Amino acid sequence: xxxxxxxxxxxxxxxxxxxxxxxxxxxxxxxxxxxxxxxxxxxxxxxxxxxxxxxxxxxxxxxxxxxxxxxxxxxxxxxxxxxxxxxxxxxxxxxxxxxxxxxxxxxxxxxxxxxxxxxxxxxxxxxxxxxxxxxxxxxxxxxxxxxxxxxxxxxxxxxxxxxxxxxxxxxxxxxxxxxxxxxxxxxxxxxxxxxxxxxxxxxxxxxxxxxxxxxxxxxxxxxxxxxxxxxxxxxxxxxxxxxxxxxxxxxxxxxxxxxxxxxxxxxxxxxxxxxxxxxxxxxxxxxxxxxxxxxxxxxxxxxxxxxxxxxxxxxx
Numbered sequence: 001x002x003x004x005x006x007x008x009x010x011x012x013x014x015x016x017x018x019x020x021x022x023x024x025x026x027x028x029x030x031x032x033x034x035x036x037x038x039x040x041x042x043x044x045x046x047x048x049x050x051x052x053x054x055x056x057x058x059x060x061x062x063x064x065x066x067x068x069x070x071x072x073x074x075x076x077x078x079x080x081x082x083x084x085x086x087x088x089x090x091x092x093x094x095x096x097x098x099x100x101x102x103x104x105x106x107x108x109x110x111x112x113x114x115x116x117x118x119x120x121x122x123x124x125x126x127x128x129x130x131x132x133x134x135x136x137x138x139x140x141x142x143x144x145x146x147x148x149x150x151x152x153x154x155x156x157x158x159x160x161x162x163x164x165x166x167x168x169x170x171x172x173x174x175x176x177x178x179x180x181x182x183x184x185x186x187x188x189x190x191x192x193x194x195x196x197x198x199x200x201x202x203x204x205x206x207x208x209x210x211x212x213x214x215x216x217x218x219x220x221x222x223x224x225x226x227x228x229x230x231x232x233x234x235x236x237x238x239x240x241x242x243x244x245x246x247x248x249x250x251x252x253x254x255x256x257x258x259x260x261x262x263x264x265x266x267x268x269x270x271x272x273x274x275x276x277x278x279x280x281x282x283x284x285x286x287x288x289x290x291x292x293x294x295x296x297x298x299x300x301x302x303x304x305x306x307x308x309x310x311x312x313x314x315x316x
Contacts, residue, residue, distance in 0.1 A: 022058070023058045026056065026058040027055050027056050027057070027058050028053070028054075028055060028056075029049070029053075029054050029063055030052070030054075031049045031050065031051045031052060031054065031066065032051060032066075033051045034051070034068065034069050034070050035051060035066045035067065035068060036049065036050065036051075036067050036069055036102040037049035037063050037064060037065075037066045037067070037102070038064045038067075038102055038103060038106050039056065039061050039062070039063055040061070040062045040064065041057070041060055041062075042060060043062075045103065045107065046061065048103055049063070064106060067099050067102045067105060067106070068099065069098070069099055069100075069102075070098070071096055071097070071098040071163060072097055072098065072099075073094060073095070073096055074094070074095050074097070074113060074116065074117070075092070075093075075094045075168065076092070076093050076094075076095070076117050076120060076121070077092070078090040078091060078092045078169070079091055079092075079093070079121050079124060079125075081124060081125050081128045081129070082125070082128075082129060083128060083129065083131060083132055083133050083136055084129065084131055084132045085132040085133055087133050087172060087176060089128070089133065089136065089170055089171060089173075090169075090171040091124060091128065091167060091169070091170050091171075092167070092168035092169040093120055093147075093165065093166070093167060093168065094165070094166045094167075094168050095116055095117075095120055095151070095162060095165050096162070096163045096165070097116060097151075097155065097160050097161065097162045097163065098160070098161050098163060099159060099160055100159055100160065100161050101160075102159065103159065104157065104158055104159030105160060108157060108158045108159060109158045112155070112158050112159075112160055115155075115158065116151065116155060116162070119150075119151055119154055119155070120147065120151060123146075123147055123150045123151065124143075127143050127147060128143065131143075133172060133176065137170055137172075140170075144164075144167060147165040148162055148163075148164065148165045151165060
């Protein structure tokens with residue numbers, strides 16, 4: 001049976017062991033990567049812990065909750081904003097920020113996320129309040145730049161760096177949305193009508209140009225064809241003329257050919273009256289001389305001799 005003194009010693013040893021374990025747990029701290037911790041000694045800022053293993057003085061040093069040094073993204077709920085033309089729009093914002101100074105983020109501001117949200121809301125109302133609805137919808141980059149500049153300047157002393165501010169959505173009132181849709185639909189219809197008219201105009205111009213070119217080409221073709229026909233007829237006449245002269249025709253052949261041409265003058269159903277040239281008499285005289293003194297009356301077609309004409313022989 002264990003004596004009372006031995007039991008008390010055992011209890012003391014157990015208490016010491018528990019105390020040592022607690023001291024070791026409070027003294028040894030491991031800070032993860034991309035985290036930072038602020039150490040207070042007797043309630044006063046002592047130092048900032050970097051990632052890795054560190055030792056603290058138990059019951060003297062106190063480690064505050066670790067801060068995340070990575071870039072953080074915070075999406076704020078829609079905020080009603082009044083534009084310059086007195087329209088209420090709902091704007092959603094997204095802020096990208098990063099803690100750069102754990103000490104300032106701990107002691108300079110109580111809740112930096114809430115502070116960034118409120119500052120974003122007030123700055124957004126100031127910026128958008130100076131723009132009308134159309135400018136607010138089309139000037140997102142300008143609004144983002146102004147918001148980032150104001151937030152970065154204000155949060156710098158809090159140990160926070162604002163890298164980006166984005167407008168996630170700008171929602172105008174439903175009545176304005178309906179009016180904008182009607183306006184866009186009318187604009188699209190107007191552009192479609194203009195394009196259709198332009199197409200019709202270009203089609204008419206091209207058609208007229210094509211007809212003009214076709215008429216010009218046809219006229220040029222007709223002119224060239226007429227020139228070629230005239231050249232052909234000229235060459236044919238020239239060849240006939242050369243052939244006649246090369247054949248050395250006499251008076252008999254020429255008179256006979258002349259008589260063969262006369263019937264062609266009476267061809268056609270519309271020829272009711274035709275006139276005999278005065279040269280026909282000379283041609284018939286030539287034929288009469290060729291036939292041995294017998295001639296033909298060009299009016300009656302009767303043959304007569306030299307005694308029937310004048311009663312005299314023609315002078316030789």
